[in-house]
Amino acid sequence: MQNTRQMKIGNIVIGGGAPVAVQSMTNTPTADYDATYRQVCALAQAGCDIVRVTLNHEGAVESFAKLCATSPVPIVADIHYNARLAMAAVEAGASKVRINPGNISRVADLKELAKLCAKCGVGIRIGVNMGSLERAVVEEYGRTARAMVVSALDQAALLEGFGLHDICISVKSSDPKETFDAYRMLAESCDYPLHIGVTEAGGGERAIYKSFDCLGGLLHLGIGDTLRVSLSDDPVEEVRAGIELLRAVGLRRDYVDVMGCPTCGRTTYDVVGISAALREAVASNKSSLKVAVMGCVVNGLGEAGDADIAVVGLTRDKVDIYVLGERRMTLSPDEVVEAVCGLIPTVEKQKEARNG
């Protein structure tokens, strides 16, 4: 993990090794308090740590203030163009303000905003997007990863100069590779906590893949303190995707990991079917066990060495079940799902006893 500064967003801490926080953003009209509150609650329920809400006109300030007062999770104001609205958001109780250096650039406005934020203990996210970079930066650096980094660091230096130190940064492009490169560059250049995300990824599987390739890689490099998986979809799906991303990189262990060999000509029994049935059977189980479903004896046991429960094929109608490395029983494949589910609570206790 990169050693970033810590920053508080309401009751959530990001940076400096704190758990990576999952974010999303409401898509209801902010002025409609009821609809927005319902969506904030749905996001919180799905596991969202921080919710961003656009504050795009004066008429939404009252509803925004009520949201800040009632939301179960910290609310971040998303501000474009209008520094006045950013200040209104801080006064309304926002836990953080996101500004876009490409469209709030009057230094006098920034100074006033930074001073107010510093006074109220509210941080700012400098949210750079490739598509809305300042003209001057584009003229010098083109629309490149470096241009986003320069834009962000210039803005951070300004805010620091005005006495605001609670700063986090994002540099998002719709191109995953540019995004990846920008964050790497940024992580080498500063110790601000980083909010990672690919923007305008679109919807469906491909949007998830673009985000996971990029954000997963960054997280494996230790880069990223909070994240949003942007999807053209129900925001709750962004939260689910964010949590799955953290699981996939190994930063959350709140599920049964059903590993399994990819099968080959040595496979003796129905690995694919049993593996799928097992995934379904343990879908809502929160114990952090690893279960491996292996096709053959050849690699089976060795390669399932770090699994807590391993199913290893012997013949077409016989498999061995190993628990914590020891052979426990020999079964027919159609008994596997029930047997493994039955073993999980005991194995969990055994592991806890060992570790504790």
Next chain:
Amino acid sequence: MQNTRQMKIGNIVIGGGAPVAVQSMTNTPTADYDATYRQVCALAQAGCDIVRVTLNHEGAVESFAKLCATSPVPIVADIHYNARLAMAAVEAGASKVRINPGNISRVADLKELAKLCAKCGVGIRIGVNMGSLERAVVEEYGRTARAMVVSALDQAALLEGFGLHDICISVKSSDPKETFDAYRMLAESCDYPLHIGVTEAGGGERAIYKSFDCLGGLLHLGIGDTLRVSLSDDPVEEVRAGIELLRAVGLRRDYVDVMGCPTCGRTTYDVVGISAALREAVASNKSSLKVAVMGCVVNGLGEAGDADIAVVGLTRDKVDIYVLGERRMTLSPDEVVEAVCGLIPTVEKQKEARNG
């Protein structure tokens, strides 16, 4: 891209900047020629560049030889324990042999195999798996990323010493982070082409996510010359996933990329629905255009700047369509999918004319 050596696997070149080749492995009994041939053809049809087949006993050699002679794509022999079978595979016409240093370690065997491979112009993949590391390596380094790298490089030095230089390497663990770290270390230590993959990922979405986080990150770093997304599933799914991975990191541009804003309280029309309908409508279109579906004017056009066709919301029932940055028409949202599909062929020609 890391500057790796090139290596030929049949008519496919990997390394040195060649396109990243997608691999999978059959799961039929190799001795059953008909079933295996059918699966090899299905994999090739799905876009698989190289197919691996286990050669796990003498009785399968004849069928394996027939496969090598008839397959539309290069066949790689997967060998464990038995160096004799590796040599039989080379003589049977394999385009590459995969050996596992954890279970073929007799130096005399390796020498004979290396000399035969060098003579026949057949390369070897040193396929290290965390679960089947040599005991000596585990004793010195534990089951760590470094242990896999040491095992692979020791074996490579041996093979080089015997005159074989066509070597590629894989270092797979079921832990994506360990896998990621091992490949990064390997890429810094050698110029062999690398076969990347996470092993025993399991099946379903989570298995794909584990692989994409790790392999996508590696590809963004320029690491990886050929890949397999291992899934406990139909091998054809591995090929689909491999191709989607290359698309997501931007290494394949053979599809219409439907980008889209993640929607927020500024969104004026049904971005999610139109974006989904558009994805479906262009699913089989191979033109490499970018189409952006943006909720609002505020960020819409700017952030869709690199899209070839952009849909930008104006009001609840009006959107503008931009083509290559110029406004072309104003429509009702329910006319968007048809209009965009109608524009694609023309825009493609315009772009070709510009570039060519």
